[in-house]
Amino acid sequence: MxxxxxxxxxxxxxxxxxxxxxxxxxxxxxYAPTREAPELDEPALARVSAGTITTEDGLRLLTWSMPPQRADAPVVLYLHGNGGNLGDRRRRLGRFAALGWGAQMVEWRGYGGNAGHPSEAGLLRDARAGLAALQAQGHAAGRIVVWGESLGTAVAVALAAERHGAIGAVVLELPFTSLLDLAALHFPWLPAPRLLLRDRFDSLATIPGVTVPVLILSGERDILVPPWMGEALEGAATAPVERWVKPDAGHEELTTEGGFAVVTEFLARRLDLR
CATH class of the missing domain: 1.20.5 (Single alpha-helices involved in coiled-coils or other helix-helix interfaces)
Structure with a gap:
């Protein structure tokens, strides 16, 4: 030859x-799960309790829940990113507790000791179960904030788009436009990724269906999810959108680099917190 x-x-x-x-x-x-169940082992999390919720397809998932200290305080439905488990988000709960907020952190299927295997459809079922649990606890829709982190942003957008009137605001920390766009960015040698990827997580197509205020947080030096993706989502949204970009932040630094203060101020205005 x-x-x-x-x-x-x-x-x-x-x-x-x-x-x-x-x-x-x-x-x-x-998906990069830590499969072992996390432990609540910090004094700052004394108000947090571990429990379970049941999804529409019958899975029992671990949750970490914390009631708000005031009736008018936000309650965060926290949807974490693709790596680790809830234990890697303990500091977030500590911040919520310090502000008097309530929270419900949902552990994904296949993560943190949960049965099942993660998928786009499965994670949305998990998020629905978390929202249903908050509704069953009697929290007003206007006080429920869906906060998505990285991969969780796509689930947050999908949940907010289909649950009109059930939430008060959405926080998207390090959001991406779609998994197809990320594949094209990081694996440019792949032919026709649209034919290869089962899970799409297409927030760019879904975000026009969101009707509540949205806050987008991006890091200017994020090499995994470049900030132009947050800008594209802002342009595609039809609801009121605010966007904050930290110039010297990467993919895992926003909440320690001023992002938490931005979220607090956003929610104070949008949810009319007193």
């Missing part, structure tokens, strides 16, 4: 193997 033909054949083989690996192992690229 001619050397050029050998090179073309080798390139094609590598491409086919790469595409096959992505199709078979894509869940490992998208």
């Amino acid at each position: 001619h050397p050029i033909a050998w090179a073309l054949a080798a390139t094609l083989l590598i491409l086919v193997l790469g595409v096959g690996a992505v199709r078979l192992l894509q869940d490992r690229f998208i």
Whole structure:
């Protein structure tokens, strides 16, 4: 075989193997769970209790819940990112507690000791169960804030778009436009990612359906989810949107770099907190 033909054949083989690996192992690229159950082991989390909720497809999921200290305080439905488990978000609960807010952190299926396997449809079912639990506890819709982190932002957008009138505001921390856009950005050699990816998490297409105020938080130096994706979501939204970009922040630094204060001020105005 001619050397050029050998090179073309080798390139094609590598491409086919790469595409096959992505199709078979894509869940490992998208979801990075810590499967062990986290523990509530900090004095600052004394108001937090571990419990379970049941999804519409029958899974029992771990939740960490904390009641608000005042009837007019926000209650955050927190939907975390693709890595780790709830234990990596203890500091968030401590911040919520210090402000007197309530919170419900939902542990995804397949994470933190939960049964099941994560998927786009499955995570949305998990979020629905978390919202239903807050509603069953009697929290007013105008006080419920859906806060999504990274991958959780796509679930937050989908939940807010389908549950009109059930929430008061949405916070999107490090949001992306869609998983297809992320695949094109980080795996440019992939042909036709639209045909390869089962889970799409297409927030750009979904966010026009959100009717409550939205806050978008991005880091200017985020190399995983570039800030232009937050700008694109802002442009596609039809509800009131505010956007904050931290110039020197990456993908995991926003809440320690002023982001929490921005969220607090946003909610004080949008939810008319006193």
